Amino acid sequence: MRNNKKRKEINEEEFFGFAKSYLSEAFPNPQRIDCPPDSELTRLAEHPREANPSVSQHLTCCSPCFNRYMEILADLKRRKTG
Amino acid sequence: MAAEGSRSVFRLNAVDRRGRKIEPAVLEAAEGIYSRALEHGLKLLGDPAVVTTALEEVAATVSRVIKGKDPPGDLAQVRDLRAYMFRAFLRHVNHLKRKELALVSLNEAGKMAEPPWAGALRELETKMLLDECLAQCDFIAQDMAWRRMQGFSWEEVGKIHGLSAHAAEARFSHALQQARERLKI
Numbered sequence A: 001m002r003n004n005k006k007r008k009e010i011n012e013e014e015f016f017g018f019a020k021s022y023l024s025e026a027f028p029n030p031q032r033i034d035c036p037p038d039s040e041l042t043r044l045a046e047h048p049r050e051a052n053p054s055v056s057q058h059l060t061c062c063s064p065c066f067n068r069y070m071e072i073l074a075d076l077k078r079r080k081t082g
Numbered sequence B: 001m002a003a004e005g006s007r008s009v010f011r012l013n014a015v016d017r018r019g020r021k022i023e024p025a026v027l028e029a030a031e032g033i034y035s036r037a038l039e040h041g042l043k044l045l046g047d048p049a050v051v052t053t054a055l056e057e058v059a060a061t062v063s064r065v066i067k068g069k070d071p072p073g074d075l076a077q078v079r080d081l082r083a084y085m086f087r088a089f090l091r092h093v094n095h096l097k098r099k100e101l102a103l104v105s106l107n108e109a110g111k112m113a114e115p116p117w118a119g120a121l122r123e124l125e126t127k128m129l130l131d132e133c134l135a136q137c138d139f140i141a142q143d144m145a146w147r148r149m150q151g152f153s154w155e156e157v158g159k160i161h162g163l164s165a166h167a168a169e170a171r172f173s174h175a176l177q178q179a180r181e182r183l184k185i
Helices: A012-025 A038-046 A053-059 A063-081 B024-032 B034-045 B048-067 B081-108 B117-136 B139-149 B154-160 B165-183
Strands: none
Touching: A012 A063, A012 B117, A012 B139, A038 A053, A038 A063, A053 A063, A053 B081, A053 B139, A063 B139, B024 B034, B024 B048, B024 B081, B034 B048, B034 B081, B048 B081, B081 B117, B117 B139, B117 B165, B139 B154, B139 B165, B154 B165
């Protein structure tokens, strides 16, 4: 059942902020099941069109890989702007 | 409800609570993701029995989807069955939680100006929107999301995919809008 009152739609900044916070903690995966090697994450960051799409899918349900990927992207961003 | 098996693998039933059969390969995948599914499901649903039942229902649904493929039972069309199962489970758990929160909202409606469930419902809807968007959008839209989460501008995101900033933003917005429409949020 939905609320009759129209709620304010979430804006993009809130959405990505929530997404980063949620994905960084929601899927601990301590046994690192199905995790790709670091080199695959780097390839995804630097050459996404050459990367294996299943690596990107894995990030949707593995917080350690998601966090590592965020670090790689942050490093890439620093190198590009620096 | 599931049965206890070996120490390393939790055994699920080969039929769900509605009597729908679970294909052996799907059952194996469901058992493989059980520990992670349980950990995540408990945060939202709180009861291991409910979470296990939910996983069995998802496995039965996935079995039917795979049987309906051409040729029937062709697993090759599902690139990564365990990842597919896990995402299907997330969406099912979100759906169950949303129903639960909607019932709370009906019971509490009109009692207070700012009811405590409003924040929880909004957060759950955002989570559902995110799960739906990431599960259904294409690889490029997904890649755009990762980069935006890390503070890349639309211009930087577009450049990587050979698009203008505006085209990149429009492409992701479209994927998000489609997810909203599917969820009716």
